[in-house]
Amino acid sequence: MASSRDLPIGVFDSGVGGLTVxxxxxxxxxxxxxxxxxxxxxxxxxxxxxxxxRRYAEQAAGVLIDRGVQALVIACNTASSAAVEHLQRRCxxxxxxxxxxxxxxxxxxxSKRQEILVLATEGTVQGGAxxxxxxxxxxxxxxxxxxxxxxxxxxxxxxxxxxxAEAVARRYIGPVLxxxxxxxxxxxxxxxxxxLRGAISVAAGxxxxxxxxxxxxxxxxxxxFGETLSGGIxxxxxxxxxxxxxxxxxxFARVGSVFLGEAIAPAAVELVxx
Amino acid sequence: MASSRDLPIGVFDSGVGGLTVxxxxxxxxxxxxxxxxxxxxxxxxxxxxxxxxRRYAEQAAGVLIDRGVQALVIACNTASSAAVEHLQRRCxxxxxxxxxxxxxxxxxxxSKRQEILVLATEGTVQGGAxxxxxxxxxxxxxxxxxxxxxxxxxxxxxxxxxxxAEAVARRYIGPVLxxxxxxxxxxxxxxxxxxLRGAISVAAGxxxxxxxxxxxxxxxxxxxFGETLSGGIxxxxxxxxxxxxxxxxxxFARVGSVFLGEAIAPAAVELVxx
Numbered sequence: 001m002a003s004s005r006d007l008p009i010g011v012f013d014s015g016v017g018g019l020t021v022x023x024x025x026x027x028x029x030x031x032x033x034x035x036x037x038x039x040x041x042x043x044x045x046x047x048x049x050x051x052x053x054r055r056y057a058e059q060a061a062g063v064l065i066d067r068g069v070q071a072l073v074i075a076c077n078t079a080s081s082a083a084v085e086h087l088q089r090r091c092x093x094x095x096x097x098x099x100x101x102x103x104x105x106x107x108x109x110x111s112k113r114q115e116i117l118v119l120a121t122e123g124t125v126q127g128g129a130x131x132x133x134x135x136x137x138x139x140x141x142x143x144x145x146x147x148x149x150x151x152x153x154x155x156x157x158x159x160x161x162x163x164x165a166e167a168v169a170r171r172y173i174g175p176v177l178x179x180x181x182x183x184x185x186x187x188x189x190x191x192x193x194x195x196l197r198g199a200i201s202v203a204a205g206x207x208x209x210x211x212x213x214x215x216x217x218x219x220x221x222x223x224x225f226g227e228t229l230s231g232g233i234x235x236x237x238x239x240x241x242x243x244x245x246x247x248x249x250x251x252f253a254r255v256g257s258v259f260l261g262e263a264i265a266p267a268a269v270e271l272v273x274x
Numbered sequence: 275m276a277s278s279r280d281l282p283i284g285v286f287d288s289g290v291g292g293l294t295v296x297x298x299x300x301x302x303x304x305x306x307x308x309x310x311x312x313x314x315x316x317x318x319x320x321x322x323x324x325x326x327x328r329r330y331a332e333q334a335a336g337v338l339i340d341r342g343v344q345a346l347v348i349a350c351n352t353a354s355s356a357a358v359e360h361l362q363r364r365c366x367x368x369x370x371x372x373x374x375x376x377x378x379x380x381x382x383x384x385s386k387r388q389e390i391l392v393l394a395t396e397g398t399v400q401g402g403a404x405x406x407x408x409x410x411x412x413x414x415x416x417x418x419x420x421x422x423x424x425x426x427x428x429x430x431x432x433x434x435x436x437x438x439a440e441a442v443a444r445r446y447i448g449p450v451l452x453x454x455x456x457x458x459x460x461x462x463x464x465x466x467x468x469x470l471r472g473a474i475s476v477a478a479g480x481x482x483x484x485x486x487x488x489x490x491x492x493x494x495x496x497x498x499f500g501e502t503l504s505g506g507i508x509x510x511x512x513x514x515x516x517x518x519x520x521x522x523x524x525x526f527a528r529v530g531s532v533f534l535g536e537a538i539a540p541a542a543v544e545l546v547x548x
Contacts, residue, residue, distance in 0.1 A: 041326055042316055049522050052315055122525070153427030164441050171438060248323050251396070 008033035008242070009221075010064030011073045012057075015043035016252060017155070017191035018075025019259035021099065022241070024218035025073065029226065033239040036075075037064055038256070039274060041247035044152060045078040046121025046190070053123065057083035059274040061091055063244070071225060072096045077103075077190050077213065078121055081129035095225065102220040103187050103213030104133035110209040111185035114141040117176060119200070120189035122147040130189055144180055148172045148193075155195040158258055165196055169203035177204070185209045195259060243269040282307035282516070283495075284338030285347045286331075289317035290526060291429070291465035292349025293533035295373065296515070298492035299347065303500065307513040310349075311338055312530070313548065315521035318426060319352040320395025320464070327397065331357035333548040335365055337518070345499060346370045351377075351464050351487065352395055355403035369499065376494040377461050377487030378407035384483040385459035388415040391450060393474070394463035396421040404463055418454055422446045422467075429469040432532055439470055443477035451478070459483045469533060517543040 009029075011022050015038045022036050037060050039045075045053045057079040061072055072094060074080045074087065080098030088096045107116050118130040125145045134141050150168050159165055177183060186204045188194055194212050201210055245252040249269035257264050283303075285296050289312045296310050311334050313319075319327045331353040335346055346368060348354045348361065354372030362370045381390050392404040399419045408415050424442050433439055451457060460478045462468055468486050475484055519526040523543035531538050 041322060043321075047317075047522060047525060048315060052521050150424075150427050150431055150433070153424050157424055159424070159445075164438065164445060167438050167441065171433075247326050248321060251321060 007068045007070040008035045008240070009071045009073060010035050010037070010061070010069035011075045012037040012039065012060040012064060012079075013076040013191060014038070014045040014079065015040050016256040016259045017152070019256050020191050020194045020214040021073060021075035021217055023259070023261050024214045025221060026239070028218045028222040029239070031237055031239050033241070035064055035067060035069060035242045035244065037244040037272070038246070038252055040245045040252055041274070044121070045076060046123045046149065046152065048078075048123060050082040050123070050127060053079055053082040054086055056274070057087060058090065061087050061096075063272060063274060065091060065094065069094065071221070073217065073221060074098045075191055075214075075217070078123040078127075081124050081127040097217060097221055099191065099213045099217045100129045100133050102216040103189060103211055104130055105137060106211045106216040107185050107187045108134060108137045108141065110211055111141070113182050113184050114138050115180060115182040116141060116143050116185045116187060117173070117180070117183045118143060118145040118187045118189045119148045119151070119172070119193060120145060121152065122149060124189055130187065142180075142182075144176055144183065146172060146176055148190075151196050152190065152192045155192040155259070156255055158255070160195045161198050165199035166202050169196065169199045173200070173203040183208065185211060187211045187213065189213055244272045245269050246272060246274055281342045281344040282309045282514070283345045283347060284309050284311070284335075284343035285349045286311040286313065286334040286338060286353075287350040287465060288312070288319040288353065289314050290530040290533045291426070293530050294465050294468045294488040295347060295349035295491055297533070297535050298488045299495060300513070302492045302496040303513070305511055305513050307515070309338055309341060309343060309516045309518065311518040311546070312520070312526055314519045314526055315548070318395070319350060320397045320423065320426065322352075322397060324356040324397070324401060327353055327356040328360055330548070331361060332364065335361050335370075337546060337548060339365060339368065343368065345495070347491065347495060348372045349465055349488075349491070352397040352401070355398050355401040371491060371495055373465065373487045373491045374403045374407050376490040377463060377485055378404055379411060380485045380490040381459050381461045382408060382411045382415065384485055385415070387456050387458050388412050389454060389456040390415060390417050390459045390461060391447070391454070391457045392417060392419040392461045392463045393422045393425070393446070393467060394419060395426065396423060398463055404461065416454075416456075418450055418457065420446060420450055422464075425470050425474075426464065426466045429466040429533070430529055432529070434469045435472050439473035440476050443470065443473045447474070447477040457482065459485060461485045461487065463487055518546045519543050520546060520548055
């Protein structure tokens with residue numbers, strides 16, 4: 001009989017952005033299986049209100065739990081901000097991970113001056129979840145949050161590098177760093193943003209730390225559940241991924257391959273209704 | 275008793291982009307009243323599949339008809355492409371206008387060489403509606419369609435002018451014009467794009483015609499229903515606008531003001547559920 005240890009880890013996001021988290025999870029837990037749900041019919045979450053995002057997140061979690069998962073990762077900053085505590089209560093005893101707390105902890109650990117810039121979507125910035133999570137760890141931290149919605153569009157378009165992406169990053173970040181020169185740590189507070197890491201790094205300058213919430217979340221999942229979640233399979237075998245999308249599976253496969261860093265076959269993406 | 279001539283014209287879009295059409299309609303029909311619905315909970319339509327967009331459009335039309343309208347304008351290229359004929363059948367005898375046919379007719383009229391470039395969202399390009407509408411008028415026309423999703427993001431962010439917007443426009447349009455130098459007419463085939471008209475014009479060069487589907491749709495509504503839709507009120511009085519949004523009314527008011535070209539008070543935006 002299969003135990004819950006053999007079940008996949010459920011990962012969900014509004015679209016393809018959370019695939020950067022899945023990519024990081026696979027690097028840490030290569031033998032684990034995953035079921036990834038992209039709510040592509042209703043993306044983006046970043047401009048929607050917290051109540052709407054919470055309802056969507058609950059529906060996405062419901063689909064994954066119905067299919068059987070041993071843990072849930074909310075691979076979306078906006079949904080983590082709006083729904084992580086709600087889902088932790090609703091889904092217990094299944095553990096639910098968000099991306100905010102791991103990113104906040106990594107930022108506090110990296111910052112010497114505790115002056116931190118959080119780059120995120122409008123929804124995440126308005127929700128203030130990073131500021132709360134950082135201040136919960138370091139009440140004296142100075143946090144500036146900046147909505148950068150064009151980064152999402154650039155990542156989806158695959159224009160991650162080059163002079164235009166760098167100009168956009170400089171236009172967003174430059175004025176903030178000029179006003180707050182003490183900032184020494186920049187949080188990539190949206191799962192799309194690791195795709196633009198190079199351009200953001202150029203704009204942030206060589207002396208500042210970039211904290212990638214995808215990588216820090218994967219580390220957190222590994223730290224707390226690494227042995228269980230590796231599924232007990234030999235380290236040589238590679239876990240399976242199933243993909244679910246609520247709309248446009250072909251686009252999901254095409255754009256998603258950039259985010260996952262490996263090819264996704266369109267036929268491997270199942271269309272589901274929430 | 276109020277006649278149907280006193281009813282407002284219903285206008286809908288996935289979000290704020292259709293406000294460029296409303297702006298053009300108000301210029302042509304200043305005394306008419308309008309009810310504008312932005313389906314902000316589910317934007318963007320441009321990356322969604324035709325079936326999903328058709329369902330959304332039907333729901334939006336239903337809300338407007340329930341409130342009473344004398345005509346419907348689908349102020350969204352993606353929804354026009356997916357749903358105009360469907361809604362014309364479903365909503366009869368209420369007249370339903372899309373933005374595709376007027377834009378196509380204007381492009382054919384403007385182009386001397388019948389070599390036309392259509393800039394649009396991914397959904398509109400994949401649906402091929404502009405190509406069909408142009409070829410229905412001029413079977414010999416050569417049509418190139420180019421998805422420019424970043425224009426939507428730039429318009430929403432309010433980065434409509436300046437070197438970054440121009441660089442984006444050049445990166446999209448430049449290679450196509452180099453390959454098809456005979457193109458003499460460029461259709462702004464998304465309601466967001468008139469906001470970036472300046473940048474697109476720079477990239478297209480001074481000798482090419484830009485066709486704005488918002489303006490051409492307003493002309494079409496005026497041409498066919500101008501006397502009726504002016505509501506019989508004296509030309510001096512300005513019609514009322516009601517705004518409905520399915521999410522985030524504050525953001526709708528803030529970003530929408532840029533598209534409408536006049537201030538929208540957040541309190542004037544009613545939240546509705548579809």
